[in-house]
Amino acid sequence: MNTTLADVLGTVESLWPESGAEPWDAVGLLSGDPAAEVRRIHLAVDAVLDTVDEAVAGKADLLIAHHPLLLRGVTTVAETRYKGAVLARLIRGGCALLAAHTNADIVASGTSAVLAERLGLANLLPLVPAAGDPATGIGRVGDLAEPTTLGRLARALADVLPATAQGIRVAGEYDRPVSRVALCAGAGDAHLAHPEVLAADVYLTSDLRHHPASEAVENARVSRGPALIDTSHWASEWLWLDVAAAQLRDALPGVEVTVSDLRTDPWTFAVV
Incomplete structure (x- = not known):
């Protein structure tokens, strides 16, 4: 059929x-x-x-x-x-x-959940739970299997994500201890002041703009707040495609499902 x-x-x-x-x-x-x-x-x-x-x-x-x-x-x-x-x-x-x-994004195997699992986070919870289902929602918060440093986490992330011209930008000391991680695949600066983000050691997201990032960094100096990791929007969500493809193959036997490896991040090179 x-x-x-x-x-x-x-x-x-x-x-x-x-x-x-x-x-x-x-x-x-x-x-x-x-x-x-x-x-x-x-x-x-x-x-x-x-x-x-x-x-x-x-x-x-x-x-x-x-x-x-x-x-x-x-x-x-x-x-x-x-x-x-x-x-x-x-x-x-x-x-x-x-x-x-x-x-x-919000489902149990959505974009943020896939990114969190690739980083080895445990005890995962949605950053912003969906109405009526606390197991789903935007973003994820979880714990690293073993504490590490901000620099080592950023390097581990570089091994997980496909390379882009932007690379991975970090706000915080390289040796800062990191255990609790909040993240939002894709653009997530709307959640910079979320209580779960403020309570985390690091917040990982994409498309961080100058003023919101600067304000978050300065607030952390006088009160509390996480270090920041800013990644390519495309790269943070590309990981989800393989999971989505596997789900479609299981549900639609006989239908061929392929994933694009093309880098559609808009930036092509960086000069430093």
Whole structure:
């Protein structure tokens, strides 16, 4: 029996329910015919021209991207603009597009949970628990199996994450003791003042801006607060793709599922 896009949508809903998405998010099916057959699924963090071309060249029937293509208001899908070009290439290539974003962040095997597990954190709890289910939510907080230093943790993280031009930025002393870790895969500066973050030895996230990071560092000097580790947004979420692919393969036997290795971090090199 053929697997249809509608079948895949049912599986995706069971894995990453749309009800778990933030109100501002734009998850779910963005383009494609639910009645179409799906034999190959390709996964990527971003639906950009390179990952779309990769999906179409690999004869994928569906591209699942973590980041929604149409998150913000769009007034044109002309092919002279990036989003229009992406949709046109997908439609011509017979490849549907689906986004699993914050609804894939909060689940037990979501982006932050995968990152925490790769770092070997134990006693994991959500940083911001989801309503009605304290086992799920945004971010994670946990304990290292053995205390280490901030510098050694950053080096261990470099071994876990794919390399990017930005590398890993750290605010804190190299030899600072670290045992309790709070983290949020993707952009997490909204949680810098969260009590669990303030009580941790280090907070690991992405896209930290100058002023929020500076304020957090200075507050830690006069009161309390964690050291900071800032990683590539793309890299921190890319780890989740392999877990998501394995879940899809288990749920959809006979459907080929591949993961993009393309680095879609927007920065290409750094000068120091």
